[in-house]
Amino acid sequence: MRTGIIWFRNALRLNDNRMLIECLNSTNSEAILPLYILDKSELKLKNNDNRIKFLYESLIDLDVHFKAKFGSNLIILNGRCEEIFGKLLGNDLLDVSEIFTDYSNKPDDVENENSLKRILTKNASVNLHLISKVNSLINIEEVVNQENFKAPKTMKDMEKLFSNLFPKDESGFYSVDEPLDIPESSKSVPDNYSEIVKEYLFDIEKELSLFKRDSKSYFKGGESEALVRLERKVSSEEEYIRNFRKPRTISTNNLENPLEPETTGLSPYLSFGCLSTRLLWKETEKCYRNGDHAQPPESMHGQLMFREMFYILSRSVENWDSDTNNSMCKKIEWGAYDSNKMELWEKGETGFPYIDAMMRQLDATGWMHHLGRHAVSCFLTRGQLWQHWELGRDVFDKKLVDADWALNNGNWLWLAGVAPFSMPYFRLYSPCPDGKSSLNVEAKNAEFIRYWVPELKHFPSKYIFEPHLAPLPIQESANCVIGKDYPEPMVDRKVVAKENLAKFKESLAKLK
Numbered sequence: 001m002r003t004g005i006i007w008f009r010n011a012l013r014l015n016d017n018r019m020l021i022e023c024l025n026s027t028n029s030e031a032i033l034p035l036y037i038l039d040k041s042e043l044k045l046k047n048n049d050n051r052i053k054f055l056y057e058s059l060i061d062l063d064v065h066f067k068a069k070f071g072s073n074l075i076i077l078n079g080r081c082e083e084i085f086g087k088l089l090g091n092d093l094l095d096v097s098e099i100f101t102d103y104s105n106k107p108d109d110v111e112n113e114n115s116l117k118r119i120l121t122k123n124a125s126v127n128l129h130l131i132s133k134v135n136s137l138i139n140i141e142e143v144v145n146q147e148n149f150k151a152p153k154t155m156k157d158m159e160k161l162f163s164n165l166f167p168k169d170e171s172g173f174y175s176v177d178e179p180l181d182i183p184e185s186s187k188s189v190p191d192n193y194s195e196i197v198k199e200y201l202f203d204i205e206k207e208l209s210l211f212k213r214d215s216k217s218y219f220k221g222g223e224s225e226a227l228v229r230l231e232r233k234v235s236s237e238e239e240y241i242r243n244f245r246k247p248r249t250i251s252t253n254n255l256e257n258p259l260e261p262e263t264t265g266l267s268p269y270l271s272f273g274c275l276s277t278r279l280l281w282k283e284t285e286k287c288y289r290n291g292d293h294a295q296p297p298e299s300m301h302g303q304l305m306f307r308e309m310f311y312i313l314s315r316s317v318e319n320w321d322s323d324t325n326n327s328m329c330k331k332i333e334w335g336a337y338d339s340n341k342m343e344l345w346e347k348g349e350t351g352f353p354y355i356d357a358m359m360r361q362l363d364a365t366g367w368m369h370h371l372g373r374h375a376v377s378c379f380l381t382r383g384q385l386w387q388h389w390e391l392g393r394d395v396f397d398k399k400l401v402d403a404d405w406a407l408n409n410g411n412w413l414w415l416a417g418v419a420p421f422s423m424p425y426f427r428l429y430s431p432c433p434d435g436k437s438s439l440n441v442e443a444k445n446a447e448f449i450r451y452w453v454p455e456l457k458h459f460p461s462k463y464i465f466e467p468h469l470a471p472l473p474i475q476e477s478a479n480c481v482i483g484k485d486y487p488e489p490m491v492d493r494k495v496v497a498k499e500n501l502a503k504f505k506e507s508l509a510k511l512k
């Protein structure tokens with residue numbers, strides 16, 4: 001029996017999954033092999049526990065639903081792609097005729113894909129199908145290969161691009177494709193596969209059980225969770241979605257729950273493909289159709305258009321993740337790597353409570369509000385510490401549950417002030433915001449700070465964002481003496497900001 005492999009990568013879901021549909025509908029195979037391949041040692045090197053746990057939960061959820069719908073398990077294998085495909089394709093018993101996977105331009109995925117292509121040169125009868133528009137609204141290859149393609153740098157560029165690709169309907173909505181239903185058809189799974197790959201079979205339940213029970217990780221992985229969150233934060237919150245303006249959302253999370261985002265919190269699900277971006281787009285559109293609504297760039301659709309923009313740029317801009325020969329990055333002379341500065345920033349021990357609370361939240365849960373990300377990245381680079389944006393990018397890449405190569409690099413370029421789409425480099429965020437700051441902090445009770453920086457639990461709100469300014473008796477009565485119980489600020493924020501702006505200006509002048 002000819003077998004079609006469904007190679008799940010960045011779309012860990014059944015809904016709106018064209019890769020799944022195309023494999024099940026293909027007439028070139030009678031059986032299917034639904035696969036996920038991971039390399040545990042590499043995973044551990046590149047990600048922290050929150051992200052790995054989220055992945056395992058997502059795979060278990062996919063396995064359960066795949067089995068319920070199609071009668072067979074998801075086959076999870078631990079090993080190198082090249083080796084595993086070598087075994088699968090080298091075995092006549094399996095008779096693999098085709099492989100379906102979701103299109104991706106992430107460097108790791110491209111590397112795995114290339115090793116598979118090398119094997120396929122010796123197996124000319126096996127077709128590899130890279131299915132587009134599984135993790136994006138746009139067919140990225142089609143767009144970047146258009147004759148008159150120009151890299152988008154603004155929301156205006158994106159609106160033009162969308163208007164061409166998705167002509168607006170009579171109500172003014174882009175004609176983005178409808179999400180696809182879960183297929184009804186099914187195919188059997190060959191029963192001899194486990195013999196062929198038995199040394200790679202991965203006991204995911206056992207691996208998941210090894211994670212610490214007391215972990216603060218907040219987001220549980222999986223399509224089931226994604227759909228519940230989509231309903232709770234989007235579909236049933238019409239007014240919230242219609243009025244959603246990203247820069248107005250509060251960065252210090254929900255007042256009742258310091259772990260619950262003020263935004264949708266859907267990014268981890270989009271990043272692993274537990275949720276289709278098309279489904280989120282369409283659920284948002286349903287809300288919009290019922291009345292006035294916000295517009296890009298601030299609106300929810302605007303956020304998803306930024307996502308598409310960075311997917312396009314990450315494919316079309318050479319050296320997207322570097323400051324060398326990257327047309328979207330001015331090469332600024334950043335300071336040398338400073339392990340002390342990096343460690344204090346990463347651990348949340350800078351002596352700036354807002355920065356520390358955000359970095360501790362990142363470490364514990366793998367998530368941080370967009371404006372928090374603005375503040376800590378500005379602080380690390382052009383604001384206070386004058387460290388290279390790539391260093392911060394790497395920390396985010398390892399710790400964010402929603403880490404996404406295209407988006408993470410794009411946003412770090414943006415915040416470091418080095419890209420054409422960056423804000424002006426001299427507009428800095430104060431790391432000590434007050435209630436009027438554009439970082440939108442809840443400053444009255446400052447519960448977010450008290451939760452993440454418990455050393456300051458009893459500090460008066462008046463001083464909590466800049467506690468070293470509190471007179472000593474106040475520090476003592478709050479059981480937190482600065483310099484003893486909580487660090488002094490690691491830099492004089494105003495002095496270094498002035499120096500750094502001068503360095504940035506000087507560095508820019510040298511580029512002319």
Ligand SMILES: Cc1cc2nc3c(=O)[nH]c(=O)nc-3n(C[C@H](O)[C@H](O)[C@H](O)COP(=O)(O)OP(=O)(O)OC[C@H]3O[C@@H](n4cnc5c(N)ncnc54)[C@H](O)[C@@H]3O)c2cc1C
Pocket residue numbers: 246261263264265266267268270271303304306307310368369370371373374377396400402403404405407408409411412415
């Ligand atoms: C320095 C820095 C690094 C970042 N790294 C990542 C990353 O690795 N992965 C990631 O998903 N987001 C990243 N972002 C963008 C943004 O902060 C998150 O997408 C957002 O905070 C996720 O929360 P949410 O799902 O509640 O967002 P919502 O506001 O509810 O937005 C919905 C979705 O829109 C997309 N989106 C929102 N903002 C952006 C943006 N600025 N750029 C591109 N897409 C966006 C995301 O997919 C998000 O889930 C980064 C931002 C900064 C400043």
